[in-house]
Amino acid sequence: MSSTEVNQIEELANKEYKYGFVSEIDADSLPKGLNEDIIRQLSSKKNEPEFMLEWRLKAYRHWLNMQEPNWANVHYQPIDYQEISYYSAPKKKPQLNSLNEVDPQLLETYEKLGISLDEQKRLSGVAVDAVFDSVSVATTFKEKLSELGIIFCSMSEAIKNHPELIKKYLGSVVPYTDNYFASLNSAVFSDGSFAYIPKGVRCPMELSTYFRINAANTGQFERTLIVADEGSYVSYLEGCTAPMRDENQLHAAVVELVALDNAQIKYSTVQNWYPGDKNGKGGIYNFVTKRGACRGVNSKISWTQVETGSAITWKYPSCILQGDNSIGEFYSVAMTNNYQQADTGTKMIHIGKNTRSTIISKGISAGKSNNSYRGLVKVGRNAENARNFSQCDSLLIGDKCGAHTFPYLEINNSSAQVEHEATTSKIGEDQIFYLNQRGISTEDAIGMIVNGYCKEVFKELPMEFAVEAQKLLSVSLEGSVG
Amino acid sequence: MSQILDLKNWYLSNFKSFEHSLNGESNHPIHALRKQAIERFSELNFPTTHDEDWKYTNISSLLKYNFKPSVGRYKLKREQITSLLFGDMKCSLLVFINGHYSEALSDVKNFSKGIIAGSIEAELKNNSEILYKHFGKYADYKEQIFTALSTAFTKDGAFVYVPDGKIVEDPIHILFVSSSENENIISQPRNLFIAGKNSQVSIIEHYAALNEDVYFTNSVTEIYTDENAVVDYMKLQEESKKAFHVSRIEVSQERNSNFTSHSISMGSEISRNDINAKFNNDGGESTLNGLYILAGDQLFDTHTLIDHAKPNCNSHEHYKGILTDKSRGVFNGKVIVRPDAQKTNAFQENNNIILSDGALVNTKPQLEIFADDVKCSHGATIGRLDEDALFYLKSRGIGEEKSKIILLHAFASDIVKTIKVEAVKKYLEAILENRFQHE
Numbered sequence: 058m059s060s061t062e063v064n065q066i067e068e069l070a071n072k073e074y075k076y077g078f079v080s081e082i083d084a085d086s087l088p089k090g091l092n093e094d095i096i097r098q099l100s101s102k103k104n105e106p107e108f109m110l111e112w113r114l115k116a117y118r119h120w121l122n123m124q125e126p127n128w129a130n131v132h133y134q135p136i137d138y139q140e141i142s143y144y145s146a147p148k149k150k151p152q153l154n155s156l157n158e159v160d161p162q163l164l165e166t167y168e169k170l171g172i173s174l175d176e177q178k179r180l181s182g183v184a185v186d187a188v189f190d191s192v193s194v195a196t197t198f199k200e201k202l203s204e205l206g207i208i209f210c211s212m213s214e215a216i217k218n219h220p221e222l223i224k225k226y227l228g229s230v231v232p233y234t235d236n237y238f239a240s241l242n243s244a245v246f247s248d249g250s251f252a253y254i255p256k257g258v259r260c261p262m263e264l265s266t267y268f269r270i271n272a273a274n275t276g277q278f279e280r281t282l283i284v285a286d287e288g289s290y291v292s293y294l295e296g297c298t299a300p301m302r303d304e305n306q307l308h309a310a311v312v313e314l315v316a317l318d319n320a321q322i323k324y325s326t327v328q329n330w331y332p333g334d335k336n337g338k339g340g341i342y343n344f345v346t347k348r349g350a351c352r353g354v355n356s357k358i359s360w361t362q363v364e365t366g367s368a369i370t371w372k373y374p375s376c377i378l379q380g381d382n383s384i385g386e387f388y389s390v391a392m393t394n395n396y397q398q399a400d401t402g403t404k405m406i407h408i409g410k411n412t413r414s415t416i417i418s419k420g421i422s423a424g425k426s427n428n429s430y431r432g433l434v435k436v437g438r439n440a441e442n443a444r445n446f447s448q449c450d451s452l453l454i455g456d457k458c459g460a461h462t463f464p465y466l467e468i469n470n471s472s473a474q475v476e477h478e479a480t481t482s483k484i485g486e487d488q489i490f491y492l493n494q495r496g497i498s499t500e501d502a503i504g505m506i507v508n509g510y511c512k513e514v515f516k517e518l519p520m521e522f523a524v525e526a527q528k529l530l531s532v533s534l535e536g537s538v539g
Numbered sequence: 540m541s542q543i544l545d546l547k548n549w550y551l552s553n554f555k556s557f558e559h560s561l562n563g564e565s566n567h568p569i570h571a572l573r574k575q576a577i578e579r580f581s582e583l584n585f586p587t588t589h590d591e592d593w594k595y596t597n598i599s600s601l602l603k604y605n606f607k608p609s610v611g612r613y614k615l616k617r618e619q620i621t622s623l624l625f626g627d628m629k630c631s632l633l634v635f636i637n638g639h640y641s642e643a644l645s646d647v648k649n650f651s652k653g654i655i656a657g658s659i660e661a662e663l664k665n666n667s668e669i670l671y672k673h674f675g676k677y678a679d680y681k682e683q684i685f686t687a688l689s690t691a692f693t694k695d696g697a698f699v700y701v702p703d704g705k706i707v708e709d710p711i712h713i714l715f716v717s718s719s720e721n722e723n724i725i726s727q728p729r730n731l732f733i734a735g736k737n738s739q740v741s742i743i744e745h746y747a748a749l750n751e752d753v754y755f756t757n758s759v760t761e762i763y764t765d766e767n768a769v770v771d772y773m774k775l776q777e778e779s780k781k782a783f784h785v786s787r788i789e790v791s792q793e794r795n796s797n798f799t800s801h802s803i804s805m806g807s808e809i810s811r812n813d814i815n816a817k818f819n820n821d822g823g824e825s826t827l828n829g830l831y832i833l834a835g836d837q838l839f840d841t842h843t844l845i846d847h848a849k850p851n852c853n854s855h856e857h858y859k860g861i862l863t864d865k866s867r868g869v870f871n872g873k874v875i876v877r878p879d880a881q882k883t884n885a886f887q888e889n890n891n892i893i894l895s896d897g898a899l900v901n902t903k904p905q906l907e908i909f910a911d912d913v914k915c916s917h918g919a920t921i922g923r924l925d926e927d928a929l930f931y932l933k934s935r936g937i938g939e940e941k942s943k944i945i946l947l948h949a950f951a952s953d954i955v956k957t958i959k960v961e962a963v964k965k966y967l968e969a970i971l972e973n974r975f976q977h978e
Contacts, residue, residue: 453913454911456879456911457878460908461906462906467899468893472896473922475919475920475922476919476920478916479906479917480914480916481906481915481916483911
């Protein structure tokens, strides 16, 4: 590599996180710490019905007896769960009918992020349930959706207005006993999104929530639940950016999807939380439990994720293929740079007959980062003719990073057909040379090659997101060329 | 739990009597190692399915038995083992009965000067310098309880030494026969193969039983390949269907050395194989191939680790399995490419055919890569026989049974055809033929 390239790389490597800012909004927070009282206070602040409090307390009591897991290929300082404040809401409580009533500073924050609600409303036709910290403050297009009988609101509203649905589905895919972080989330989740698509309805627009983590020391515990009733279809987008921080912030979200007979859910994520600075200081801990259950026959759940942010990403969006002929898909791009660590992948549990799953995972590691794919394909005894195809590729940029694959295949049925393949390589020098000699700089060339490498996944994203994802990838790649 | 504690005490008390039986040998330098190993054994626990490395392999049925060390020397007649030999292949034959060297049955060729093939016990008596240089250096007993047990009871096993520049023309066939006559015995062969610079040797480690007895083989094999050495190694496991087999193979490779291994497993109720190859220097090449054919309640677990510690090394790994009845196969292949091990090529593949509904496969191919200029890939497949291929054969007038046999042969031949020793290939083909007929 020439010295000019090296200079260029160094210069790029020093670029700062573009979305690092803190908007100063008075937050109504609970004191730090975690005990039953805090959970009671949290629940009463949110005016929750009794059953919800009971559920939270059960989860908390269960959590107390659990051990923090340590099997993932990630390393971090121990988390002090008593040092976290479990609730923070923007002070001016919502109940707003229009954007004019929203705190102007809040709106400004969205402007900086490039997600103007007005613009979204007018141009993109995307209904945005904007989550600022933990309480949703504005919901758009609600009326239009409610005409079709679609419920799309914050989790707190859903608990108040649709307790029967919450009782039926909350925790039905990820029970509060599931794992350490899911239990913690069940005990203290502050808010999140809820969507219910009634029978036979095709949701006319992409539902979307922009998450933002704000206010120092506030762990974000989102809870998302999407239920697609028989024959319905919904596409859900989740995207996020977070401000610059020195301390590590814990994010332990839970996402549950339920697809009944012939229903389809498409869940797309672009995650660009603060990854820490170039020395690995700060950054978000992203320990998320995401799971979808294909309950009904011919149902389909598809996960697409582009993970570029967070100091540590630790998540496995999974599909439980219970209904006969159900389909699970997982498309992922995970990019790590500097000292980022990612341990991500999926689980495909084949239970029903003729179930099919596809896994495409693309990992890119640069700098001193570590990127792991960990996946499970399990075919149960009765899953006749189950079919799985997995492909996980890793791309290494630089010689200080690591790429790891840990696929688990557990096959209990002789009619199953399971294929797994993985490759690890670096960007071809001949490819870069070719682009160079066409007058394309090394930096741009790598951007192009990486984007091409991820194309299989990007093409699964809804159009609005695909653009953002490509931009994000290029930003994350800046400074990694070498 | 207490049962397992008893079992540990059982082996510990056996060690005491073993020490007595060594009589006078306790001043031997190896004995210090034995003592350290039994010390470590007492600290370690038998693995359970909660240990990641034993996640799919439940050894509780192995831990039910109090296996006795085989002290008495069983005698066998030559006719009893002829069926286990590879026809009239020209080779040097080392025979071990229940882990003890049988000079009467062995037939060692007149080697050119310096080449040694014999028992490790004899070598220990001779205080061989070359043995001390390598013995116990590659198979670390500190983390693995079975290796600790083997190290503690170090007594006999095969020893092969090929000095620099020598070539051993005929293969060395090492036959471990178990014949326990209704006694539950444990045999713990401890093997060491050393190939000097520019040397060449072909070794066949062969485990077989005369009867369908319950016994336990816990073997450790260490292989050292010096610069430019070419070692063709094969492990053929045909233990009794009721036996337990735990083996560990550690390969340490120097610059430009070439190591090939074939691991063929057909016997044992539970068998666990760890095969680890490490490149200590540039330019090494390692091929690990394997074939497992399982039926009944058999469980076969293989763990491989290829450690690319240095640049410019190549590794190829291909394991294939055919499973029927309620058998279980476990494959865990790990490739580590250390930082700076640039220009590494590592390929790994695991294919499985499941022939019946009760059979089960757990496969976990793993890559851990810390260098960027590498080409690494792995693949794993699990499925039935190809429907299209079956249909094609049937459409040509070949019966269903025959078609299946043809396809299974084709599947297995990927591994079998890469075996270099012709006589072994024939021996194996005959066995496969026989097995597929009955599937």
